[in-house]
């Protein structure tokens with residue numbers, strides 16, 4: 001089954017978790033990755049820089065209508081919601097959802113609406129419950145859900161809530177998420193080749 | 198390169214019912230937007246899809262409806278419903294001195310240019326409830342430029358323009374605005390500009406002495422004057438790329454040579470046909486000067 005997007009959400013503890021996860025992926029990882037991490041309004045540049053230092057993938061902060069690119073990690077800017085469109089990303093300044101802007105739920109559900117069963121949702125460590133209803137929606141639309149094992153999370157609240165909302169999700173320790181994504185992407189490559197033949 | 202989207206699955210692949218189903222919802226949304234355009238003249242057909250879709254569903258939920266076609270029925274037959282929807286679709290979230298670093302850069306790099314003009318014309322396109330306009334008026338006054346400035350503040354939405362004219366903003370946001378004001382390089386005390394009245398913060402009416410508020414639709418209306426500065430922040434994000442490009446032609450035509458175009462902090466001119474007509478002043482701020 002081919003995948004077109006990896007949608008990832010995290011808050012507290014997310015920086016070190018993402019550094020580890022993204023650090024485990026190769027530069028030619030074939031699926032675009034979109035990240036929402038809750039944080040303060042003015043911390044954009046630092047976050048992107050720290051992630052970039054940790055991974056061979058290209059990390060960039062999203063600007064409106066950026067194209068989704070394989071090999072890239074698209075990080076939502078502070079203070080905007082991020083919406084996934086067919087092949088690109090849009091920003092909006094709508095009200096915060098459950099106190100969050102960007103909201104993981106908003107990004108996840110737009111990814112699921114656009115890419116449906118080609119969506120992989122990933123929920124990592126975090127101190128609130130954002131992301132769990134979005135993850136459930138991804139699964140409802142036929143996509144796949146991965147959750148960081150709450151036992152390996154700096155703060156388990158976010159992954160715990162996600163496990164409760166999506167009991168069928170794959171729950172994996174942090175260090176096994178990158179290998180699993182790689183496996184799923186290889187499945188994607190295989191499927192692509194099959195289509196090409 | 199964008200990753201290719203749903204291809205027809207090859208024989209032997211697992212059939213995926215959701216992917217195979219034609220996107221009926223998209224058809225319904227396109228029909229609804231077409232109907233709104235033909236019946237009411239508001240053209241949302243080239244707005245960014247994911248956002249429009251979210252807003253339409255919000256209205257459907259709030260009305261206790263269950264489908265796009267039910268909403269279409271209501272909107273096309275009830276002008277009051279259209280009014281509500283217009284409010285939903287024009288996302289009016291705004292703030293005074295939003296992105297304070299922009300105002301610092303504007304003072305430093307644009308104000309000196311403006312000083313060389315005997316008369317300054319400014320257009321705020323998509324001004325919403327006017328917070329950005331009052332912010333600019335304060336800045337111009339503090340720089341001694343207000344009296345030779347004329348500000349045109351426009352929006353598609355008549356309701357927000359009325360609020361902008363009234364100049365009463367929520368008291369509970371004054372702390373945030375005071376903070377923004379100071380970080381934006383404000384030269385006075387922010388509280389000098391308003392008094393607590395009518396359950397809100399009533400702003401000094403002399404700030405709008407040289408302001409004209411008026412309805413203008415960026416999609417269907419034309420250029421109406423020539424400006425030294427055009428500000429359009431966080432409006433084009435709601436448009437698809439083709440429409441953005443069209444509106445950029447309008448801005449280009451509305452700017453005097455060496456005039457200044459201001460976009461929102463996460464907006465860009467990349468891939469727009471007018472990209473090479475502008476020079477970015479002091480990146481990363483999205484302040485561009487028309488040079489050809």
Ligand SMILES: C[S@@+](CC[C@H](N)C(=O)[O-])C[C@H]1O[C@@H](n2cnc3c(N)ncnc32)[C@H](O)[C@@H]1O
Nearest residue numbers: 287291323325352353354414415416430431432
């Ligand atoms: C998010 S607000 C931006 C307010 C302000 N410029 C800021 O950055 O804080 C977007 C505004 O664009 C307006 N708008 C949307 N479509 C428009 C159109 N076609 N023509 C004019 N204004 C439009 C909306 O009514 C809304 O007030």
